[in-house]
Amino acid sequence: PEHATPRPIQALPDQLISQIAAGEVVERPSAVVKELLENSLDAGSTQITVRLEEGGVKRIAITDNGRGIPPDQMPLALARHATSKIASLDDLEHVGTLGFRGEALASIASVAYVTLTTRTADAPHAWELVGSHLGTVTPSSGPTGTTIDVRDLYYNTPARRKFLKSEQTEYGHCAEVVRRIALARPDVAFTLTHNGRTVEHWNVSEIARRSAQILGDGFAGARLPLDETVGPLRIRGFVGLPTASKARADGQFFYVNGRFVRDKVLMHAVRAAYEDVLHGDRFPSYVLSLDMDPALVDVNVHPSKIEVRFRDSRAVHQCVFHAVQRALAATSATSHGNTPS
Ligand code: ADP
Ligand code: MG
Numbered sequence: 642p643e644h645a646t647p648r649p650i651q652a653l654p655d656q657l658i659s660q661i662a663a664g665e666v667v668e669r670p671s672a673v674v675k676e677l678l679e680n681s682l683d684a685g686s687t688q689i690t691v692r693l694e695e696g697g698v699k700r701i702a703i704t705d706n707g708r709g710i711p712p713d714q715m716p717l718a719l720a721r722h723a724t725s726k727i728a729s730l731d732d733l734e735h736v737g738t739l740g741f742r743g744e745a746l747a748s749i750a751s752v753a754y755v756t757l758t759t760r761t762a763d764a765p766h767a768w769e770l771v772g773s774h775l776g777t778v779t780p781s782s783g784p785t786g787t788t789i790d791v792r793d794l795y796y797n798t799p800a801r802r803k804f805l806k807s808e809q810t811e812y813g814h815c816a817e818v819v820r821r822i823a824l825a826r827p828d829v830a831f832t833l834t835h836n837g838r839t840v841e842h843w844n845v846s847e848i849a850r851r852s853a854q855i856l857g858d859g860f861a862g863a864r865l866p867l868d869e870t871v872g873p874l875r876i877r878g879f880v881g882l883p884t885a886s887k888a889r890a891d892g893q894f895f896y897v898n899g900r901f902v903r904d905k906v907l908m909h910a911v912r913a914a915y916e917d918v919l920h921g922d923r924f925p926s927y928v929l930s931l932d933m934d935p936a937l938v939d940v941n942v943h944p945s946k947i948e949v950r951f952r953d954s955r956a957v958h959q960c961v962f963h964a965v966q967r968a969l970a971a972t973s974a975t976s977h978g979n980t981p982s
Contacts, residue, residue, distance in 0.1 A: 656773075659721055659744075659751035660798060666748040669805060670697025670794055671814035673749055677789050678822045679739035680746075681705035682829065683726065684787065687845065690832040691819055696811030698794050706786040709761040712768040712778050718757065720774040721747035735935050739900060746789070747774070752801070753794045759787040816840065820855050821901040824894050824928055827851035852879060852928045856892055860885050860926050867929075867968040871960040874933050880911075880968050881926035883919050892926030897938060899930070902949050907931070910958045914965035931961065 653661075667673050674691060681689045684707025694700035710718050717723040724743030727733050733741065749755060750773045760767035762785045769781035795802035805811060812835055819841065823831045827848050833841040843854055853861035863885035868877035881892065895907050907929075915925045939950040951957045 656751055659747045662744055663748040663752045666745055670811050671818045673701050673791055674815045675818045676745035677703040681707055683738045683740055684708050688830045693815055693835045696808035697815045700792050702790040704788040709785055709787055710759045711761055715770045715778050716774040719746050719750050737935055749791055752798055754792040756790040758783055760785050824855050825896050825899055865968045867964050869964040874960045876931050876964045878929035880965050885926045886919055886923040890924040894928045896930040897949050898932055903947055904949055906954045906958050907961055910961035911965055914962050918969055
């Protein structure tokens, strides 16, 4: 109220700052899954297991076989604004890792019970850290790699907890995040379990097979490969034939430098390329990766990094539009050629 005496200005305690940030960084269990998976990939893992309980609300435990964290750095991993991925503004402009903000683990640890167990290849055994960066690192056991076990998300912030949807809905979002990331990295094996049951397992393979596993046989039997390089841009992947289109936009996967994005420029370019072959009420299916020098794209737009900004969005639009259009045109030419007369 206006008449109340204003409080003096005070610096907020660390824990509270992380809890406020958590609202943006981890708005639901699937966001935790995304952050942990990105960390595992940044650590060079080739095998990642995601264990969920009760839609991720009760538990999210991710185990990888990446490079691990040396014991003396474990508290820093859970501290806010601490990262091994960038050290300067110049690094930020060329960032090649999925993470770089150094706030995910601190945010998660401020709104859930977290246990970090990790071992580097040269360590005689694993180490464990429970709770936060203030905890004590104790000896543990386990193979090289890292497990981050997150329990009871939002146990201490009931207002946020109330916004969570049903177990099935939260699980669905988590599984979608795993699919998005697994599609981008066929060179990594993924296992997903929910309430003790293995739901998905994808072995290391290549993109054609991984995309068939994740998008289904309907897509696998009706997709066109493309791979084009235009100046500094390389676009590759698969676009679905109109017969693989859907009534919902749930078969659309676009990656920029390995990062799943939903970007207006890219979606518009694809849509425009399909204009002649697809009805306006149908959604094309596709798995496309656009790669470029990291300096040409700003991924630091939002904490979730699902939005990006291109240095030259016109060039990006043209590159995507023409590549998709050419891929679609090539088949109609081929199929005409194949038609017996
Ligand atoms: P960021 O990924 O932006 O650096 P995080 O809070 O997600 O911030 O992680 C903090 C740091 O902890 C990382 O920079 C990395 O050094 C380390 N780390 C986190 N997860 C893993 C993991 N699975 N394997 C190895 N190191 C990890
Ligand atoms: Mg991270």
